[in-house]
Amino acid sequence: MPQLVVKTREGQELQVDAQADISIMEAIRNAGVDELLTLCGGCCACATCHVYIDEAFVSQLPQMSEGESELLSGSGHRLATSRLSCQVVMNDSLDGLRVTIAPED
Amino acid sequence: MKPEYDVLVVGAGHAGAQVCTALRQFKFAGTIGLVGDEAEPPYERPPLSKDYLAGEKTFERILIRPEKFWGEREIDLLLGRRVVAVDPEARRVTLADGRQIGFHKLVWAAGGAPRRLVCAGSELNGIHCVRTRADVDKIVAQLPSTRRVVVIGGGYVGLEAAAVLSKLGKPVTVVEALDRVLARVAGEPLSRFYEAEHRAHGVCVQLGVTVERIEGKEGSVTGVLLADGSTVPADMVVVGIGIIPSVEPVLAAGAQGGNGVAVDALCQTSLPGVYAIGDCALHTNQFADGARIRLESVQNANDMAATVAKAIMGQAQPYHAVPWFWSNQYDLRLQTVGLSTGHDQALLRGDPATRSFSLVYLKQGRVIALDCVNMTKDYVQARALVMGRVVGDVDRLVDVSQPLKTS
Numbered sequence: 001m002p003q004l005v006v007k008t009r010e011g012q013e014l015q016v017d018a019q020a021d022i023s024i025m026e027a028i029r030n031a032g033v034d035e036l037l038t039l040c041g042g043c044c045a046c047a048t049c050h051v052y053i054d055e056a057f058v059s060q061l062p063q064m065s066e067g068e069s070e071l072l073s074g075s076g077h078r079l080a081t082s083r084l085s086c087q088v089v090m091n092d093s094l095d096g097l098r099v100t101i102a103p104e105d
Numbered sequence: 106m107k108p109e110y111d112v113l114v115v116g117a118g119h120a121g122a123q124v125c126t127a128l129r130q131f132k133f134a135g136t137i138g139l140v141g142d143e144a145e146p147p148y149e150r151p152p153l154s155k156d157y158l159a160g161e162k163t164f165e166r167i168l169i170r171p172e173k174f175w176g177e178r179e180i181d182l183l184l185g186r187r188v189v190a191v192d193p194e195a196r197r198v199t200l201a202d203g204r205q206i207g208f209h210k211l212v213w214a215a216g217g218a219p220r221r222l223v224c225a226g227s228e229l230n231g232i233h234c235v236r237t238r239a240d241v242d243k244i245v246a247q248l249p250s251t252r253r254v255v256v257i258g259g260g261y262v263g264l265e266a267a268a269v270l271s272k273l274g275k276p277v278t279v280v281e282a283l284d285r286v287l288a289r290v291a292g293e294p295l296s297r298f299y300e301a302e303h304r305a306h307g308v309c310v311q312l313g314v315t316v317e318r319i320e321g322k323e324g325s326v327t328g329v330l331l332a333d334g335s336t337v338p339a340d341m342v343v344v345g346i347g348i349i350p351s352v353e354p355v356l357a358a359g360a361q362g363g364n365g366v367a368v369d370a371l372c373q374t375s376l377p378g379v380y381a382i383g384d385c386a387l388h389t390n391q392f393a394d395g396a397r398i399r400l401e402s403v404q405n406a407n408d409m410a411a412t413v414a415k416a417i418m419g420q421a422q423p424y425h426a427v428p429w430f431w432s433n434q435y436d437l438r439l440q441t442v443g444l445s446t447g448h449d450q451a452l453l454r455g456d457p458a459t460r461s462f463s464l465v466y467l468k469q470g471r472v473i474a475l476d477c478v479n480m481t482k483d484y485v486q487a488r489a490l491v492m493g494r495v496v497g498d499v500d501r502l503v504d505v506s507q508p509l510k511t512s
Contacts, residue, residue, distance in 0.1 A: 022166075030171045034126050034178075039403050041149045041167060043156070045431035045440060067438065067481040074485035 002095035004028070009035050009101050018090040024099060025049040025085035035101050042086035047071040047105065049085040050078075054098035061088055077102045106183055109207025110138035112417060113198065115188045116214035116351075117141025118150060120383030120406035122169045124212050125180045127414035137180045138206065140198075142187040142215075145238055146172050151403060153241045154265035154345075155433050159272065160245065164238060188215070191358040193376040198354070212413055213355050213366060213374070213381040217348030217401070222257070226319030231326035232342045235262050247341055251275060255329045255339040257316055259286030261432045263345030264299060268434040270343070271308050278309040278337045280329065285312060292451035295464050295476050299434070306435060311337070350385035350399060362387055365399040370423035371416045372409050380416070382409035392428050392444045392491070394468070400444075404429045427492055440484040443474030443491035452497075454483065455505045463487075465502050472497045486510040 004018040004027055018027035025042055028051075037048035044067050053061060058081055064072075068087050072078050082102065090097075112128060114121045117139050125137050141147070147169040156162040175182045183206075190199040197207040219234035221227060233244045254270050256263045259281030271277045279286070285296035286303075300310050317330045319342060328338045352366045361367040361375040365387030372380045372388070383406040390398050408426035415422055430441040437460065445451075448466035455462030461479040465472060465487075471494045477484040486509040489495075501507050 026166065032171060032174050032177055034130060034170070034174070037123075037407065039407055040431060041152055043152075043431070043433060045433075045438070046429070070481035070485050074488065 002090055002092050005098040007100040020091050022090055023086045024088045024090055044068055044087055047075055050075055050102040051085045052079055052081045052100040053083050057097050075105050111135030111209045112137045113208035114139045114212040114214055116216055117147045118216050119403050120410050121214035122147035123407050123410035124413050127411055129178045131418045138183055139180055140183040140186050143237055144185050154235045154262050158241050159269045188354055191354045193358050211379045214383045215351040216384045217350045220347045220349050222344055224316055224318045226321055229319055229321040229326045230324050231340055234344050235266055251341045253339045254341045255337050256343045258345035260345055265434055266343050267308050271306055280311045282315045291476055292464050294453055298457045352385050371421050372413045380413045382413055402430050438479055440477045442484055442487050445474040452503050454503050467497050470496050483509055
């Protein structure tokens with residue numbers, strides 16, 4: 001099972017099992033991390049699962065849809081490495097991916 | 106189950122779950138009990154009429170938190186239990202089985218029950234609603250033997266269900282009593298757009314006609330008789346005609362209310378130590394021009410939960426959150442910001458024929474809401490306009506080449 005390293009807002013680092021074909025939002029939620037509100041449940045209708053992706057992995061991620069990019073532009077905390085974690089589906093090549101949970105808007 | 110809880114939350118939907126989670130995030134050290142009348146731990150309701158009905162997501166994937174989360178956070182899940190009475194003086198509730206639970210603070214987050222048909226035939230097999238996981242599991246179980254579906258009610262739930270069921274290959278007829286779909290929640294151009302989309306996907310949309318009775322044979326539905334005398338054959342009927350707030354026990358205990366339980370800006374009811382949040386909370390909403398409303402949305406559930414968690418922690422902040430909402434039908438992503446009720450002007454921004462446009466709602470010249478179809482950019486940018494109730498520059502608002510955001 002690919003692994004994910006999650007850095008929480010409180011600065012804690014957690015190693016998380018991330019099932020392939022499931023979004024990293026779900027992996028983070030399933031690991032018991034409660035900082036992501038994930039209000040729309042992962043259908044790219046809000047921006048409450050905002051994370052920063054480790055730069056080393058940015059180029060390996062699926063391209064951002066226009067909708068995801070627009071939703072992120074509504075965040076006051078957007079960085080070049082920002083993604084909505086519900087839009088990044090885990091796979092084996094992302095093993096070891098490090099993400100940091102963005103501050104709450 | 107403990108004999109009493111420092112905070113007892115009744116209703117394990119989005120609002121109830123979130124108030125518990127938020128309290129623990131704020132380091133609340135007291136005991137928390139979360140009572141739910143369904144068997145399942147808190148789950149998301151919006152997918153019930155979308156991905157879950159479509160079979161695209163398993164139930165585990167729509168859980169608000171993994172099952173073990175609640176125990177880890179020392180939140181007692183008291184599932185399959187219904188509160189039938191509240192005693193505000195003794196500070197305890199009574200469950201349907203007669204047992205009692207004491208509380209120091211009570212958060213009423215019981216949501217609502219689907220409004221049922223009252224016409225003849227409404228007891229027949231094959232009539233469904235879409236409020237709980239069990240409701241949708243029953244629909245899914247009946248699908249293999251279902252040839253034709255009638256959806257009663259052209260609101261969001263009915264239309265979303267119609268979109269999924271027609272995508273699953275079922276002939277679907279939507280019956281709406283008013284003269285357009287989404288009549289209570291959106292402006293006419295949006296209604297006509299969705300009506301046309303459903304028709305283009307093969308859904309029969311019948312407007313301005315009420316249901317006379319449900320016809321059946323051997324206890325099961327065979328069709329829907331309409332007031333115009335016609336019968337629409339169906340072996341499944343899905344009813345989406347709104348909810349009735351589940352507030353009877355708190356109102357019986359003396360809380361003010363009617364269509365919901367009345368709350369103040371901190372979501373406190375008129376009973377000391379009793380809060381109400383989510384779909385059932387009748388509140389003054391600044392985005393409805395100060396009208397007393399109930400708001401059935403995840404946004405409202407979540408933000409009211411945060412309001413109460415802060416109040417319990419002694420960091421009270423009045424509820425003031427921009428309403429937002431979404432609906433996915435076919436490949437159409439509708440995103441709404443603000444509340445359009447009471448608008449006196451609706452401006453089309455973009456061409457619905459392109460399937461990417463917005464409808465801008467004004468009241469006395471000020472922007473109060475937007476419905477954005479496949480137009481997330483407008484949705485995001487409109488937030489500031491709705492927050493500020495900005496005076497709308499009509500020429501600019503209808504010009505898609507100009508961004509909504511002025512700064």
